[in-house]
Amino acid sequence: MTETKTKYLFFTGKGGVGKTSLACATAVKMADAGNVVLLVSTDPASNLKDVLESSVNESINSIKGLDNLFAININPENSAEAYRNRATQPLEGFRTKEEIDKIREDLSGACTTEIASFDEFSRFVSNEYDGTKFDIIIFDTAPTGHTLRLLELPAAWSSFTEENPDGASCIGPTSALKSGKKRYQSVVQKLRDSSLTSFYIVARADEVSLKEASRTSQELRELGMNNQLLHINGVFKSVNKDDQFANKIERMSDAQLNSIPENLKPLTITIFPLLPYNILGISKLRSLFDSEFQKSISENMIFKTELTGQTLEGIERLTDELCENEQHGLIMTMGKGGVGKTIAASAIAVLLAKKGLEVLLTTTDPAAHIQGFIQQLGELPPTLTVERIDPKAETQKYIEKVLNHKGQGQSEEAKKLILEDLKSPCTEEVAVFHAFSKAISKSKRKFVVMDTAPTGHTLLLLDTAGSYHRDIMRNNLNKGRLRTPYMALQDNKLSKIILVSLPETTPMREAGALQDDLKRAGITPYAWLINQSLSVLSGLMDPLLKNRANAETKVIDTIKSSYSKRVFGIPFIAEKRLLPTLLNSHLEESK
Template sequence: MNEDGLKVPPRQVRLQTKYIRTVMDNSYTKFLFFTGKGGVGKTSLACATAVSLADQGKKVLLISTDPASNLADVLDTEVSNHISPHKALHNLFTVNINPEVSAIDYRNRVLEPLKGSHSADELMKINEGLSGACTTEIASFDEFSRFITGEESPEQYDVVIFDTAPTGHTLRLLELPAAWDTFLDHNPGGASCIGPSSALKSSKERYRQVVNSLRDSLLTTFYLVSRADKASIREAAKTSGELIDLGMSHQRLLINGIFKAVDKTDPIARQMETLAENQLTTLPAALSHLPRSTFPLLPYNLLGLEKLRSLFDLNLQTTISTQIHTQTNEEHRAFPDLTALVDQLEKDRSSGLIMTMGKGGVGKTIIAATVATMLANRGHDVLLTTTDPAAHIQDFINQLPELPATLTVERIDPKRETQRYIDKVVAQKGVNLSLEGKALLLEDLQSPCTVEVAVFHAFSAAIHRAKRQFVVMDTAPTGHTLLLLDTTGSYHREVMKNTGHSPGRITTPYMSLQDSDFARILLVSLPETTPMREAEALQNDLKRAGITPFAWVINQCLSALPDLKDPLLRKRASAESAIINTIDQTLAPQTVAVPYLAESSLLPAMLHQAGRIFGGQPGLANVNEPTESGTKQFC
């Protein structure tokens, strides 16, 4: 363990900085996991590696365990929850582990043998008990494990690649076998959160086999994917240590999207390059000993086979970049900025819920922190909190020399909330129990679903506080958010069914989210195709649940910077126009644009960019100064 409290791999490995192909050509394991913070490029690297190995004649299976998977977009082929070959590369096979489909199949397996011995009401109650987020994750892992053991894919694949969900979700999946192992040992008859253990396709012995395979360095390699920025590097270091704790130490580091200035006279380009270099020279000890490969920032998105192949082919990169140069479009349009957005959020009210949602890595956390700080600087009582297991809010808040007096920062910490929930249940239900009864109650509370219930209680409490103050909530990456909202919906249905009150006399958290005057949902995206499509899919899911987004925030717009000179940056800026127009004209109820900022202290820079007038200290707005509303940014 180093001075930062992070685990360091047990063996020293000579530093390597080269393309992943030089690592993969002659040395690869059966199972390859790509994991890291949301938005760092896990899917792009996993897909490019799969295509490269398939081009070499290997039979490759590429699996996504991300609830918000976008394999189909990146590979430009149909991807479903059944294994299918790529339409143009026939020895590359793909499959999505769809959480909803897995959960439905799992519930059916639980209910089928009970139909002859239970009434319809009893079966309905059991089904409702299996409708939470915990059941969804358990069912998903049940499917995932069978790909490791080979039961789900009887055909022989040379390599099986996992494009995993964002880090927190991935680690939960990897930790679940241990939780079930203990839980099922003490609850041989099964439990309400997961149903009878016989409904699991894989036995405890098979789960042990999965864990042993993940720990075997001859079978499994973990690729820690990061950008050259502090947040994602820190997340990769944390992931490395947690994997080592699980006995999974065969790891490699992939640094994606490294920018090299072409025009050294462009101050933005120089600043971006310097920031990346500084991060790479100060890697934490937990990562500095790992074999490392780096990948450049390209002037195009990695969508389709040709562009995926270009990641390992410099000549192809040059060809595609030249083609893009001839298609450059310098058209820009004006959109409201964060100042105008906050004007609307506070108009005629001093309380309410504001939630940032979107794909991992699009900037939900910095948008939430900026909006919360701006509201507090205007004199409002504000709570800034997060449901994201990675919880990067504090990193940004620490960039301010001091907090506004009316801003409170909290975190819904799963471990702390679970213990708090367990203590509360034991205090309420264990009063008249014997020692043996209390022991059984504690065993029952070791169920994996206890974590989901505990987090939901904290989430509900935060919503309740929004009735008397502004609550700005930074949500987890999209898959987590949907699972949380599913839990909220399950709670809503249970309350409405069991309460003696009429519907008009009770407001559940779900109903609060449906109230567009109370809850303002901000969908955050980047001016790129994949984040846009994922935000669109999330918006459709929300609308089906009766939840209407308030606005789209397009973050990191290079096209909002007026004096770009660097040709690579200009190409990327030009490519943003079509995406931004699509969002504004067909998707967003209203569109807000935030410019790209190459700053190490991002929150103070965001506050300054948003039009705030600074007082004597950087990063703090002077609330007594007038604010110009409706400031425009150009994208």
């Protein structure tokens, strides 16, 4: 690891890439060097307590085994709830219960949660916390560019009733904030100061993860945050050279490392291997930066692993259930980025079409991955139609519509606020849902398979009657047209939502949170689909892979017991041509 001279270290990356482990390992390393270190997490699925094997809560506590390491876990959901209470309390007695409920739903999106979290952790950057003075403060998760840009807009801080009477941004009315504009401006400036702040972008050695890292790096640069380092975590090196499957995975990983996006190549890059043990406790955290220590731990356990295995019905069985006694319906694959929604939607659509059923496969995938998968097949079943909704085009049309409607008579600064609000991911969901509505209507005549779908929060906003929401980015200009599709999603006979997850703790927890979000909107997912599972494979010889497969078993058992009675699996595929390989394995199993 390259030594850093900065006081503030931010770890950012998609769920499941290992940023918590690397943040904790960095904190331990710096505490070992004699620094007084504070580790701050704003991850709703935080497992700091497990990783550090010490008590971690919403107060600053010292970590067992290291007197100069401290940690605090800011629960963003609790912060957001407190934020909503501060926003709505002054309105009690002046607004009806229904109006206040609408405002609370407006403030239930990801943007509001992040603003609330930023409000909490900004006091650590601005030195407004009580107690120990820290040499280094490490943040597990970093604020998005949208939040940082929003906090800089003067209009976001204007009076709720004076400058923007018809609505406010997801920052909420000024009265909702515990701290003021001056403190936030100071924090953003510190984030831009390369002598004070470093950003560690964490990724895996796979195409999707590296593309996300590339996008994050570019967005940070556009915000003037240039002190960046890249950590590539979990790089696989086979141990048993007789295991051809393991050798394939290693070759694929090496190929990705040799084709890192251009804007990431100038960064200081550190590669961390996939290890056969869980990174839990101070000792094993120390091993992340000590290859000899890794070797000694590994040698004591690596060849003692017995494969326990896991039984999951495959995607072909899921498809059979989806079309049982049905000739039409709506099927949506949902989940966080990088978990495999697109391969799942593509496979389900093709399997349905191969049964002679009429199928429309549609996607909002901005990277057009679905076309790449479909092109791997060559000839398509005659009953399969593939469409692609361009999210950028749909969003731009929606933004122009909202600006024309809400920007009339507003100051330039107010228009900037509206525009920044409209850069939220929620806006794209709303805009795309307009286009999705047309496809949803076709599900009464054929199977419509959709890759990605709006969250429960967005659906609730779309269904809310009454005036425009204060959160302008989520304004729905055609409420009447959208109510019927929303009701179609609540119809569990017509619509089946498939939650896609990886067999790892963080993606599982994120999918669980998404399921809760949908249930708030009256939608219960039909099934879970676990992608890239090693535990369903037989014949694994490599001890690293066997250990990884065994770790999956506990996660999958938790999903079965706590999240869904219907759980299906897609095996880990070590081939570039994913879709034909997946479909061919189905044909081979059915012989």
